[in-house]
Amino acid sequence: MDYQFRELESKWQQYWAENQTYKVDNTSSKPKYYVLDMFPYPSGAGLHVGHPLGYIASDIFARYKRLKGYNVLHPMGYDSFGLPAEQYAIQTGQHPALTTEQNIATYRRQLDQIGFSFDWSREVRTSDPAYYKWTQWIFMQLFNSWYNLEEDKAERIENLIQHFSLKGSEGIRAVSDEDTLSFSADEWNQFSERQQQEELLKYRLTFLKESTVNWCAALGTVLANDEVKDGVSERGGYPVEQKKMMQWSMRITAYADRLLQGLDIIDWPDPLKEMQRNWIGKSTGASVIFPLEKGDDAIEVFTTRVDTIFGVSFLVIAPEHELVSSLTTPQQKEEIETYIAQTKKKSELDRMADAKTVSGAFTGSYALNPLNGTKIPVWIADYVLAGYGTGAVMAVPSGDQRDWLFAKHFNLPIIQILDAQKDIEHEADATKEGRYINSDLINGLTYQEAIPVLIEKLEQLKAGKAKIQYRMRDAIFGRQRYWGEPVPVYFKDGLPYLIDEQDLPLVLPEVDKYLPTESGEPPLGRAKDWKYKGEYEYELSTMPGWAGSSWYWYRYMTSADERAENVMAPQPAIEYWKDVDLYIGGSEHATGHLLYSRFWNKFLKDLGYVIEDEPFKKLINQGMIQGRSNFVYRVIDEQGKGTNVFVSNGLKDQYKVSAVHVDVNIVENDVLDLERFRKSREEYADAEFIFENGKYVCGVEVEKMSKSKFNVVNPDDIIERYGADTLRLYEMFLGPLEQSKPWNTNGIEGVFKFLRKLWRLFHDEQLNFKVSEEEPTKAELKSLHKIILKVQEDIERFSFNTSVSSFMICVNELTELKCNKRKILQDLVVVLAPYAPHITEELWTLLGNPAGTVSFASYPKFNPDYLVEDEFAYPISLNGKMKMNLNMSLTLEALEIERFVLENEDVKRYLDGKTPKKVIVVKGKIVNLVV
C-alpha cells in the first residue's frame, strides 16, 4: 500500500480516543513530568497555522518523555471568558456561552486532527461554573488574608483580628493601605462592626479602593496596565483615559520582593525574566522629608541618590499632589491653575510624545533642606508622576539630566557636589566617582562612605530613612463587563462581605442585554431579582481575564470524573504533580499572566494549599508566526484610475501600479494561480496579466497574520493536502522554536517527500510491506545511532528544527544503503514517533507490535561504539584557509600526522617549496600550516 495519510491518520486518532491512550494516572512508579501549554482563548476565527506551533513542540517533548519512562501529564483546556465573545453578544444578542461553546467545538476538532497526546479527561474551561467556583473560592481566601511582614507571608485575617483584640495595632507589620489607624485592644473592641470592617479592608489581600484606573469607554470597562499599549486598549485599540473609581484590587505589591527573588531559581528565558524585573521595578534608596518653610506640613520624596542631597536646588511635585493647593501662594495661583488645566488636557499619549519639552510652574512656597536648612523652592511639573513613590522628587540639576534641563529652562541654580563631575554647565553628570564638595557633613567622602552617614543622620533627625520602592502597582481586579467570573461579594450598609462558601459558585445571572445599565452600572446590574439571600446587592463587576488562568494548572491535576466537589485540587494530586516541569507559550504574557500566576501560587503556598514556591520550573517562549502576504500589482492609467491589467512583480517598476493583497491560498511559490484569481472576485473575472518568464509572480511582505490581509493559512487545509504528520514536522522544520518567523508553505513538499521516502523503506517496489531479518551492517548501525543521539540532544535543548533535518539525512542514508532491516527500522520508528505519531504508529503495528503501543515503547539506547571511525579526512589548511582533505588513521599522533602531511605531494605543491613556520595539529579535527 502507498502512504495513505488520510485513512491512516484518522484511523489512529480514532483509536487513541476510543482507547484513551493518553489518559494519565496520578499514581505511578514512574517519575512524573508535567508539560503545559498556555491555554487558548477560543476565538471565532478558529486556529490558524501559527497557533499550534507551541502545542506541537510541547507534544513532541511530552511524547519523548513518555518514551524515556516518565509518567507525563499533558493537558489542554480553554480560557473561555473574554471580550470577543461578549462584543459578539452585544452585536448579535447571542449569549456568549453559546458562542464560546461553538468556538470550543471548532478548536477541539482542529486540535484533534493534529494528533496531540492530550489527556482530554482533564480539560478545563474557565467559564464553567464548576471551574470558576474555585476561582471565586481563591478570591475569598485572598479577601480573608493579610500579609504579615514579620513572617514575610500571607496569613488568615483571623490572626490579625485576634491580635487587634488582644494587643491593638501595636506590633503589626503588614502590607496595607497608607491610612491604617493606631489603636489599643480596648479601642478595637469598642469599634463598631463597620469601623472594624473598614479597618480590616485596609489589610485584606483583595480589597476595595478608590483608585485611578485606565477607563476604556468604548469597551465600557477598566483595563489593567498590561492591557493598555501606547495609550490605547490592547484589544481593539480604543482610547483609554484616567478615571477615579471604586475598584477591587489585589495586593500583589506584598509579593514584589518574593516575585523578584523567585526569578533567580526558575529556568526561564533571560529576556522574560528581565521584563518581569523591569515591571516590578525595585529601586533601593531613601525617603527624605523636607519640612515646609511655613506651616507644619512636609513634603516626602523618594530618591535613589540620597548622597546628592546637598545638590538639591528645588523640589518638584506632581500636579495632582495633595499639597499643591495649600502650597500655592496668591501671586502664583493663576499660573499654577493654568498649568494644571493644561496638563489635564494632555492625554497619556501627548505626555509621552512630549517628553522633551520642559514645562512646570512655581508654587511660590519654599521647603527646607532637612540637613542644612537651605530654602528650596517648590515647583509642580508633569514629569513627576503622582503614581510613583510619593509623587514628589528632590531635584539635583548637576546629577540628573531631567532636573538639569528644568533648572536651565527656569534659571534655577546648579550645584556641583562631586569633584569628579565635569562640564555640568552643558549637561548633568550622574557619576558616583570622586569625593563630595559643597556637601556639609559628607565633604571629602566617597559614595560608599557617604550613604550610611547620611541615612544615620536622617534617622536621627527623623527626617528620613532607607527605603525600597517598587514601580509595580497593586493589580486592579474588576471589569465592568458581563462575560467573566462574578465576584462572590455582597454589600451590607455599603461594606463588602463575602458570600457563604457553601453558596459557591455564584453563577453568572441572565441579562436582557450585554450593555451597561442606563445609570451606567455594569451589565450585571440588569439581572432581575439578583440579590444575595434575596436582600443584599451583589458586586456588579466581574473578574478580569487573568483570574481564571492564574491557577488552572492545578485543576488539570485530576480528571473531570475524579474532581471532588469540595476542593480546588485534591491534596494527593498536588503532592504527586507538584509543579509544571515545562511550560510553553508566547512572551506576550510576560507581565500579565505569568506574573499574576506566580503571585497566586505564592499566596496559595503561604496558606498551605500547594507545595512549590514557583509554579513553572522551566519555560520556553515560542516565537510568533507572522503572516506572509502576497500582492498583485494593478496598473493605474493616466487618469489615475485602476485598470484590470496586473503586472508581474519583476516588471512593476515600469508601470504606475497599486499593490493589492491577494489570498495566499491561490498563490504557490509566489506564482499566482490565474484561474483561481479570476474566479476569486467578480471584478477580476476578465483580468489581464503582464507576465515575466511566462508567469505572474506576486510580491511578498511579512505582516501580522490576519483575515484582512488575506494571508491566513488554516491548518485544516494543510492537513487535507499533506496530513497532520507533515504539518507537525513542517512547523518544526520552519526554524528555531523561539524565533519569530513568517509562515511560508513553500518548503512543505520536502517534508512530505521525506515521509513518503520513509514509508518506502518498509515497502518493496510493488508497495508491499517488506522488512528483512538480516543483521545490520556497520554503516546502517552508524546511521541509526547517529539519529538516536542527535534527536535526544536536540529535544533536550528544544532544537526541534535540527532533528527534522537529521531525520531526512538518516532516511536518505538508509535509502542509499537500501536498508529494510527490522533491527534498524524498528528503532528509527520509535525515535521519530514523537514528531510523526500517526505514520510511526502504523509502521510500528506493521512491524508486528501490538496496536497503539509505540507511544509507550522505550527510547532506543545510544551506543557510541557504532560511531567510532578509524579514519578521518583531515582538512589541511594553509594560514587557516582550507585547501584539501587528507585521509589518515585516527590512531596517528600529532607528530606522525605532521610528518605524513608534509610528505604529501599535493601539500608540497601548495607550499611551493616554502617550509611552514609552524604546523598546528588538532587530533581528529584539523591540520593548519602556517607559512
Place this chain on the structure above:
RNA sequence: GCUGAAGUGGUGGAACUGGUAGACACGCAGGACUUAAAAUCCUGUUCGCCUUAAAGCGAGUGCGGGUUCGAUUCCCGCCUUCAGUACCA
C-alpha cells in the same frame, strides 16, 4: 532614550565548547521515465574571475577594527531590524 533578541546564498535555515561556512529543505536550471502531464528519480546551484572542459585563483557570515595558527562563534566601536518599556526620581 533604556533593556533584550537578531542580522549567514534567490528563500527557510545548519554549523552545539574557536577548527572543512552554506548541512537539510525549498526554489531555479538541465536531464531520465512518459504521447503528454502529474508523480518519481538523477545532476548542478554562495559570489566573482579564468577556462571548451577538467581544474584553478580570489572574495565571502550587517559594517569597521582587534585577539588568535585559525573567528559566523570571543573582544571593542558602529549600522539596521524586531520585541519590551518609557519622564520611575
